Amino acid sequence: MLVEIDELFSDTDTIVVVCLLFSTVLLFSLLISWRKTRQRLHVSEEQKHVIEGEEHRMFEFLHTLGIALEEDHSAFKLHREIVDGISTVVSSRGGALYLLDRARKHLVPKAISKKCPLLIGLPVEVLKKVDGDVRALKSHVQLSKVPHEEGMLGAVLASGVTQMVPDVKNHEAFRDAFVHYHGNVSALVAPLKYGGRDLGVLAVARKHEEGAFSESEFELFQSASEQAAFALGNAMIHQEAGEKRKIVNELRTAREVQQVLLPRQRPQIEGYRLEGVNRPARLISGDYYDYIALGEGRWAIVIADVSGKGVAAGLLMAMCRSVLRSELTRESDPLKVVSQLNRQLFNDIREDSFISMALYVINEANGKVQLVRAGHDKAPLLRKSTKVIEWIKPPGLAIGLDDGDVFDRVTKLYEFELEPGDVMLLYTDGVTEARNHAEDEFGADSMINVIKSSAELGAENVVASMLKSLDTFVGDAMQSDDITMIALEKR
Numbered sequence: 001m002l003v004e005i006d007e008l009f010s011d012t013d014t015i016v017v018v019c020l021l022f023s024t025v026l027l028f029s030l031l032i033s034w035r036k037t038r039q040r041l042h043v044s045e046e047q048k049h050v051i052e053g054e055e056h057r058m059f060e061f062l063h064t065l066g067i068a069l070e071e072d073h074s075a076f077k078l079h080r081e082i083v084d085g086i087s088t089v090v091s092s093r094g095g096a097l098y099l100l101d102r103a104r105k106h107l108v109p110k111a112i113s114k115k116c117p118l119l120i121g122l123p124v125e126v127l128k129k130v131d132g133d134v135r136a137l138k139s140h141v142q143l144s145k146v147p148h149e150e151g152m153l154g155a156v157l158a159s160g161v162t163q164m165v166p167d168v169k170n171h172e173a174f175r176d177a178f179v180h181y182h183g184n185v186s187a188l189v190a191p192l193k194y195g196g197r198d199l200g201v202l203a204v205a206r207k208h209e210e211g212a213f214s215e216s217e218f219e220l221f222q223s224a225s226e227q228a229a230f231a232l233g234n235a236m237i238h239q240e241a242g243e244k245r246k247i248v249n250e251l252r253t254a255r256e257v258q259q260v261l262l263p264r265q266r267p268q269i270e271g272y273r274l275e276g277v278n279r280p281a282r283l284i285s286g287d288y289y290d291y292i293a294l295g296e297g298r299w300a301i302v303i304a305d306v307s308g309k310g311v312a313a314g315l316l317m318a319m320c321r322s323v324l325r326s327e328l329t330r331e332s333d334p335l336k337v338v339s340q341l342n343r344q345l346f347n348d349i350r351e352d353s354f355i356s357m358a359l360y361v362i363n364e365a366n367g368k369v370q371l372v373r374a375g376h377d378k379a380p381l382l383r384k385s386t387k388v389i390e391w392i393k394p395p396g397l398a399i400g401l402d403d404g405d406v407f408d409r410v411t412k413l414y415e416f417e418l419e420p421g422d423v424m425l426l427y428t429d430g431v432t433e434a435r436n437h438a439e440d441e442f443g444a445d446s447m448i449n450v451i452k453s454s455a456e457l458g459a460e461n462v463v464a465s466m467l468k469s470l471d472t473f474v475g476d477a478m479q480s481d482d483i484t485m486i487a488l489e490k491r
Contacts, residue, residue: 061085082097082202082232086204086228089224090188094115094204094205095112095202095205097112097202098153104148104198106146107153107157112142118181119168119187120146120181121173151173152165152168152174152187153203156203157201159191162188162190162191162221164218165188168186185207186208186213188203188204190226193229194236251311258285262278263291271364271367271491272490273489274291274487277463277485278482278483278484279467279479281483284310284311286306286314287483288304288317289302290302298361298364301426302360304320304376305376306353320341334371334372355374356374358372358373358379367418368416369415371394371415372411373392373396373411375398376398377428377432380448381424384419389452394414395411395412419490421491422490423458423459425451425486426486430482434470434479436474436477451466459487459488466485
């Protein structure tokens, strides 16, 4: 599983590199194509001078984006460079970048130039509150989320088309009496898309006295906006890949912590030999097993399976282990221990979750074994004397399904003895329900066959043979559930 995750992120890194290379090539190919088109036009010397200035500003903008893509993926810096750069390209008073939030319900301001004219409408109560206070107005604008389908910005995003707005206050989005726009401002507004996905809106603006935007400036803005969207999309891929790596590293750390909770070595129980293993389907396991010395020659052997997989199951497993160990220090009756465990955990377990558990208490002095089976899988016991499998399956309800009354009525204490040479296998359903590519299950019959063929060589051989048989059966299919086993042998 770890190899698959590493390969996944290796693929993500490759995608990022390819995107970066492609974007750089595309930026400069577009610039070259644009320059050739402009050079074919018959223009005056003055117009040539204007064109050369535009080309220079466009080149500087593309160069800045290229550096940002290759060297820096700081979102704040990239946003600021896009706004400042595109404002320079079209010689506007200022610009603003609004991106969709995670819920994709609002446009959130990410960068707004200091001198950028207002691009959003304001409710009457806000206008009254700021009452001409420029600083308060700017603060409000910097913090204001815009519903993704409202206002001029929302209208442009919905249209999917770059627009020239000669007079912002007369835009149809500001006809609502509750939202007002003041000022004589013209704007260029572009929807930003990457890979067919809406990212947000980029806009530049001028006051009317500064002159209207020309068709040439509109074309420049449209081309520069497309490249800005490409840069933002690449940066987002890089950021997402980094976040995923961070999550995986944190999960690996959690897995290491969880491994500490599992037994580090088999217990030395007089007259018995045990071998246990836990193989998680993901980095975090919802299964666990434990050996607990109770004193006076008594040992508790625990195996449990939390419904579900991953982090949530792993946290519940750790909680279960902690409470169980605490209860075992206060109570010698295993049935009362499990009953109290259920009562303590019931309120902390979601309605769609539960814990199946089997608690065995071995007494070295009299050779008896006590069992409380709280909804866990029945255990196969191979008797050496008869070569026959007995299924140990006293009644019991899984933990977390009932607050106590029904659980206590259903769950019973069971006592039995093992003879020398007898072997038991305690397991979670990840063993019997292991699937191959054909969706066939390993099944109880296959498990029994492995026990019968390997038991003579002891507990360690039973576990090793079971893992080998599972690997052969499953092949390279993905492990679907956590696998936990304990082989218990009476010597």
